[in-house]
Amino acid sequence: MDTRQDIAPPCAPPGTTEDAKPSSGVVHINSRHTTDFTVIGNHLSRHRALSLVAIGLAVHIQSLPAGARIGIKRLAERFPESETRIAAALRELEAAGYLHRSRVRLADGRVVTRTVSRNRPDTAQAAPSHPRPPARPPEPTAALPVPLEPAPAPEPPPSPPHLPAVCVPAPTARTTPPPPVPRPAAETPELLRAAGALLADLRRLSPQLVLPERDIAILAPGVATWLERDAHPDTIRHALTADLPVPLRHPAKLLRHRITALLPPPLPGAHDLARPQRPGAIVIPLQNCDRCDRAFRSRHPGHCRDCRAEAPAAA
Structure with a gap:
């Protein structure tokens, strides 16, 4: 009676799980999720x-x-x-x-x-x-009007009218051609080279602004226009890198938009800052006095008012 007799093994032999894996196709390795x-x-x-x-x-x-x-x-x-x-x-x-x-x-x-x-x-x-059949079990089938079954059906129809209103703006915005990149009046190689170097250097300020050479060649004339209009390079870098969206999926398109939309006007020249004259106004030219070389306004050269007053006294 003291001899132990094992009729069945306590557990399956090792290696049965590995043998159950298929020889081809997908093999699942699942972990139990407890959160999230x-x-x-x-x-x-x-x-x-x-x-x-x-x-x-x-x-x-x-x-x-x-x-x-x-x-x-x-x-x-x-x-x-x-x-x-x-x-x-x-x-x-x-x-x-x-x-x-x-x-x-x-x-x-x-x-x-x-x-x-x-x-x-x-x-x-x-x-x-489910709530409808128990509500009227004793009534005959003729008392249950057929239109009551599709009563919940009017709920889906409101969805189709608003679908085009949500989807239409997206194709319109994508099919509209972007405005052309501005070009400088004097497109010199030195100006384009400086603009291309500025665009290539933007990745040091914002790593997501890594541009391929093709996009740099397309955007360089726009930056050259900024430089031609006496915009400081730091001003251009700030305008192109400030408040970038996250995530930034199309850096070249964003830079193209900012270069075109934020382009500053040309600096006014000396003739633009001159005081405009009223139409029909008479302008008397300036003359230099023959005696004291003082400037005075007169239609004819001669002496200024003080020299003309001193002339009779000296006589």
Whole structure:
């Protein structure tokens, strides 16, 4: 009776986990999340009708806290996709039932867009239909009017009217050609060389302003125009590097806009600062006195008033 008899091993032999790994395809190495995670259903991650951009955007929206802003422009600043692709992805999510947007008028009169994100659209669509069957169980089917079933359907129609209003400005802003880069009156090689050196040196002040040679050649005439108009190099550097947006995705486009929009006017010359004469005014020229060489105004040369007064006294 004292002899121990083991009928089954206490645990599986080592190496069974490694043997279960597939020889090809994806291999998952999963770690358990205890904080800062979002549960996403496979009906979304494996959706066959949604694009990858729409699926990724839905995952990002579901991970945000309540009250976060998810406008098209804000999402375009956060991700490398354009506003047009983000707007198309939002429309996909609306069509699939993961997203619902509507226009709401606040108490102060402002009209805002209210966005409702659903992590599972089938449960959200089935929710309005559950309270209705228990409400009228004894009534015959003829007493249940057919139009009552699609009663919740009028909620989605308000979304299509406001979609074009949000998406139209983006293509308009992108298709408008940018203004031409200003060019100096005297485009000398020395002036262009100094302008190119100033543009290439901007990365020392702001590391995100690293420009390729092609963009420097395009923007150099604009900076040369600033230098031609006696703008100090430090003034140009401050105008081009102050208050940069974060993140900066298109440094060349930003510099092109600032070079064109902030271009100072030419310095006025001496003839521009002269006092303008009234039309029809008679200007009497200056003469030098033949005796004392004092300047006086007269139409004819001769003596000044003091010398003319002393002449009779001397006689």
